[in-house]
Amino acid sequence: MQVEHFIAFNITLLAAIASPGPALLIAMQTTLSAGRGPGIAIGCGLGLMAAIWTMMALLGLNAVFETVPWFYGVAKFIGAGYLLYIAWRMWMGANEPIKAHFKLERHAFRQGFLVNFLNPKAILFAAGVLVVIIPPDITMAENSFVVLNHLLIELIFYTSLAFVMNSYAVSRRYMKAKAYIDRTASLVLCALAFRLLLSN
Numbered sequence: 001m002q003v004e005h006f007i008a009f010n011i012t013l014l015a016a017i018a019s020p021g022p023a024l025l026i027a028m029q030t031t032l033s034a035g036r037g038p039g040i041a042i043g044c045g046l047g048l049m050a051a052i053w054t055m056m057a058l059l060g061l062n063a064v065f066e067t068v069p070w071f072y073g074v075a076k077f078i079g080a081g082y083l084l085y086i087a088w089r090m091w092m093g094a095n096e097p098i099k100a101h102f103k104l105e106r107h108a109f110r111q112g113f114l115v116n117f118l119n120p121k122a123i124l125f126a127a128g129v130l131v132v133i134i135p136p137d138i139t140m141a142e143n144s145f146v147v148l149n150h151l152l153i154e155l156i157f158y159t160s161l162a163f164v165m166n167s168y169a170v171s172r173r174y175m176k177a178k179a180y181i182d183r184t185a186s187l188v189l190c191a192l193a194f195r196l197l198l199s200n
Contacts, residue, residue, distance in 0.1 A: 043158020045112025
């Protein structure tokens with residue numbers, strides 16, 4: 001495996017992480033409503049599960065979705081249901097004080113892990129990227145390095161996001177418009193859930 005393979009993988013990965021989607025939206029909303037610690041914790045959960053999907057894609061597990069299409073359909077249904085549940089909680093808590101939304105780090109970590117675990121598109125994305133960028137004949141050590149590299153990129157991104165979103169200026173603006181921001185985020189999550197359900 002060449003260095004350019006890792007560079008191409010990391011560029012594609014960063015573009016995917018930074019693109020609007022459930023993971024980014026939930027990470028931002030958690031940091032704004034609950035603070036830097038839970039923001040970092042939810043990022044760790046998101047990153048760990050994303051890296052696990054990459055590991056599974058390297059092991060060929062994405063073939064399960066292709067061989068058993070109904071399993072992919074069930075995974076999509078459960079994933080969309082979980083996104084709708086989070087959206088409902090955001091909507092119902094939009095007018096509550098910030099402290100009522102405080103999440104312990106372990107709860108935020110679990111939520112981040114579940115968001116990416118219940119997203120079947122994550123493994124298909126990982127498999128698609130790996131097929132195009134990573135040579136098929138890499139060693140087990142190189143496989144491990146790809147997975148570790150993926151995890152580190154995710155952790156660095158979400159930790160940086162938590163520090164930026166938890167700055168005084170950003171937090172103050174969020175507090176002023178909390179109800180509108182939370183309800184908008186809730187509607188976006190609903191749209192993403194229905195998009196997941198209706199996608200192939």
